Amino acid sequence: MLEPIRHLGFAGLVFCSALLICLVQEGRGDFVFYRLPGTKLEAILEGKTKVLAGRLLEYTHPTFGSMSLSLDDAVVLKAPTRQEEFKKQLNKAVKSKDIQDYLEAASQALKRGLIKEFYECCGAAHKIDPENATVKRLVEARRLVKQPLGAPAGVERALREITNQSKLKAEVSPHYVLLHDTSDAKVGRKTRAKSRIDLLETVYESYFMKFALEGIVLQPPKEHLMILLFAEEKSFQRYATSLDPDLQMAAGFWSPKDNVGVFYDQGTTKAMKLLASLAEDMQKSKVKMRGTAVSQDMAHLANSFELLVKVSREESDIEVVSHEATHQLAGNTGVLPRGKIGARWAHEGLASYFETPAGAGWGGIGAVNQTRLADYRIIARDPRRSRLELIISDQLFYTATDMGEAVEAYGQAWALTYFLMETRFDKLIDYYAKCSGFEDEEPTARRVQTFSEVFGDLKSLEQEFHKFMGTLKSDVDRIRDAVR
Numbered sequence: 001m002l003e004p005i006r007h008l009g010f011a012g013l014v015f016c017s018a019l020l021i022c023l024v025q026e027g028r029g030d031f032v033f034y035r036l037p038g039t040k041l042e043a044i045l046e047g048k049t050k051v052l053a054g055r056l057l058e059y060t061h062p063t064f065g066s067m068s069l070s071l072d073d074a075v076v077l078k079a080p081t082r083q084e085e086f087k088k089q090l091n092k093a094v095k096s097k098d099i100q101d102y103l104e105a106a107s108q109a110l111k112r113g114l115i116k117e118f119y120e121c122c123g124a125a126h127k128i129d130p131e132n133a134t135v136k137r138l139v140e141a142r143r144l145v146k147q148p149l150g151a152p153a154g155v156e157r158a159l160r161e162i163t164n165q166s167k168l169k170a171e172v173s174p175h176y177v178l179l180h181d182t183s184d185a186k187v188g189r190k191t192r193a194k195s196r197i198d199l200l201e202t203v204y205e206s207y208f209m210k211f212a213l214e215g216i217v218l219q220p221p222k223e224h225l226m227i228l229l230f231a232e233e234k235s236f237q238r239y240a241t242s243l244d245p246d247l248q249m250a251a252g253f254w255s256p257k258d259n260v261g262v263f264y265d266q267g268t269t270k271a272m273k274l275l276a277s278l279a280e281d282m283q284k285s286k287v288k289m290r291g292t293a294v295s296q297d298m299a300h301l302a303n304s305f306e307l308l309v310k311v312s313r314e315e316s317d318i319e320v321v322s323h324e325a326t327h328q329l330a331g332n333t334g335v336l337p338r339g340k341i342g343a344r345w346a347h348e349g350l351a352s353y354f355e356t357p358a359g360a361g362w363g364g365i366g367a368v369n370q371t372r373l374a375d376y377r378i379i380a381r382d383p384r385r386s387r388l389e390l391i392i393s394d395q396l397f398y399t400a401t402d403m404g405e406a407v408e409a410y411g412q413a414w415a416l417t418y419f420l421m422e423t424r425f426d427k428l429i430d431y432y433a434k435c436s437g438f439e440d441e442e443p444t445a446r447r448v449q450t451f452s453e454v455f456g457d458l459k460s461l462e463q464e465f466h467k468f469m470g471t472l473k474s475d476v477d478r479i480r481d482a483v484r
Contacts, residue, residue, distance in 0.1 A: 031077040032059055034069060036308070037301045043308060049076055063188035064310050067303045070296075082112040082475065090121065099128045099135070106138075107213060111367045113356075115205060134213065141212035144220050145175075145205055152177050152224045159226040162258050163239070172224070173197045175204050180229040182265060187314070192265060196229055196321060203325045206365045207354060211335075214425045218333045225328060228262045236264035252320040254327040256338045261328050266316035272309070279306040315356075323355035335432055342438035343447065344394045346431070348410055349417030366421065370474035375411025380466060388462040391416050392451040393444040418472075419465050420455075427454050 032045040048060040057074050060066040086108045093101035106121035122138050129135060155177045160166050168179040171193040178200075182192045190198065211218050230236040240247035240262065247253055252263040266272060282302035289295045327347065331338035336347055352372055354365045379385045379396075390396050396409035420428040431454040438447070448458070455461055 032057070032069070033075040033077060034059075034304070035073050036304055037070070037073055037297060051076075061307060061311065063314065064307060067307055068300065069304060070300050073300070083114065086112050086114060086117065090117075093121070093124070097128065099125050099132055102128065103134055103213070107366075110206060110209060110213065110365060113202065113206075113365075113367075115202060118209065134215075137212045137215070137217050138209065141208050141217045144217070145208050147220070149175065149222070149224055155224045155226060159228070159260065162226070162260060163228055165228065168228075169193070171197050173201050175220070175224060176200050176227055177224045178227040178229055180231070181235070182229060182231040192231075192317075193229060196263070196317070197227070199318060199321055200225075200227065200325050203322050203354065203365075204329065207326065207329050207333075210354075210365055214421075216429060218335070221332045225332065226258075226260045228260055230262075230264040231268065233264050233268045233270075236262065251316075252324045254324045254331070256331055259328070259332070261321075261324050263317070263321055263324070265313075266320065267313035272313060272316075275309045275312075279309045282306070318356050323351045326351040326354040335429075337436040337438075340438075341440050342435040342442070343392070344397050345391050345409075345413040345416065346435055348397075349413035352410055352414035353417045353421060366418075368418075368472055368474040369414060370477075372411045372414035373469075373472060373474050375408045376415040376469060377411075379408050379412055380469065386412075386466070388416075388458050388465065389444075389448055393447045395444065415469050416465065419468050423464075423468070424455065430454055 032043075032047070032049060034043045034045055036043070045059060045061075050058040051071070052058050052068065055071040057069045057071050057076065058066055059069055059074075086105065089101070089105040089108050093105045102121050102125040106118050106125065109115075109118035109121055119142070122135070122142075125132065126135050126139065130139075152172045156170050156172070156179075159177055159179055160168075163179065165179055168181050171178040171180060176197055178193060178197050180193045180196075184191055187195065208218055208220065228239070230239070237248055240250055240253065243255060251266065252261070254261045267276065279302070282298075282305055286295075286299050286302040289298045330336040330347070330350055336342070336350065341347060352369065355369070356367075385396065391412045396412055397406070400406040400409055417428075431451065434450050434454065438450075452458055
């Protein structure tokens with residue numbers, strides 16, 4: 001099985017870092033720099049804001065509603081949002097009526113998770129030139145993705161037999177069958193199962209459209225893909241360890257043997273339950289302190305902490321699901337070998353490329369991943385560990401001595417994948433095909449040789465890679481630059 005990432009989530013950030021970044025994608029909102037009262041924890045929130053009387057700021061989250069913040073702890077920054085940046089490119093295309101401008105706008109929409117806008121740009125490009133090679137690929141890819149699959153009943157029966165989960169509820173979408181024991185209560189406008197299967201569909205469409213946009217029309221699976229979602233971490237652990245004891249600490253995984261993606265509600269970890277308990281205690285204290293001199297301060301602290309816990313729970317789920325769903329898609333479309341790891345950096349790099357990091361909402365695919373970029377920068381500063389050979393030979397994974405070094409290896413895999421996706425897509429696909437011939441214990445020399453045969457001189461490529469990454473900026477970097 002492909003080893004899943006050990007996600008830190010909100011709990012790890014609270015106890016291990018002085019900076020908590022929670023980017024909440026809302027599209028047209030302001031950016032709010034907010035410091036949790038009485039702490040050094042900071043957040044960057046994207047959403048709708050309104051200044052109220054008494055030096056209060058009303059902030060509205062797209063899923064969890066509104067809350068009031070003290071203006072003493074918050075600064076509102078007017079900066080272009082992701083959707084606004086996309087609209088700038090779209091306006092350029094509308095004025096120029098150039099097909100390449102529309103295709104660039106489509107690419108930008110995909111990176112921002114704006115699927116509807118992506119298809120609108122593709123439609124505009126199609127009107128200009130339906131015979132354009134890229135347009136024809138996109139039309140064909142969408143036709144294949146929208147093609148109805150067979151009845152899901154047989155897949156559901158197979159999933160129940162494979163997992164021995166006869167009593168779980170079923171949720172079905174155009175491309176997935178999901179078994180779950182989560183609550184039917186809605187979180188925002190959807191149940192947790194509905195939110196997860198909708199996310200899977202977004203990852204699914206984005207995956208195929210990205211490859212079509214870059215030059216390849218992939219064949220979708222012939223049947224619905226199978227997913228298992230547990231309400232509790234302990235239920236997930238029982239199931240995971242029954243397959244492989246090494247999965248005990250996993251946050252989610254895809255089993256190539258059974259072709260089942262398995263997840264659980266990230267809000268049920270011990271650390272997250274502790275944070276939820278603290279949030280509940282703060283709410284009780286808020287009620288007890290009503291009418292006192294510190295009642296308003298307590299209310300702001302309690303409400304903001306509760307919001308950050310809710311957001312973190314949601315974002316942690318999104319991060320794990322989007323990562324592992326990509327493993328499943330890569331294995332079911334022949335992009336990477338299904339039954340073996342081959343080149344681990346390639347598997348994990350591709351999954352990280354498509355994942356949405358905790359604290360970023362649905363950022364789309366191919367967006368700059370702030371978390372992975374930070375991990376890359378740690379190794380990039382160390383000449384001993386930043387050599388290209390260490391990534392492509394998987395030595396960074398094999399020699400990792402603790403969780404920190406393992407996470408940094410993921411950062412390097414993401415970075416190299418991002419660089420090659422943006423600059424050498426065709427060669428990267430060729431390399432993926434050659435990875436199918438690797439054994440899991442493939443000698444280092446052959447791994448390096450195969451990579452060199454595809455991409456050329458490693459020394460010059462390494463210099464170009466690190467130079468490229470040195471200029472890369474995440475949304476967080478962009479906002480920080482705007483503040484300065």
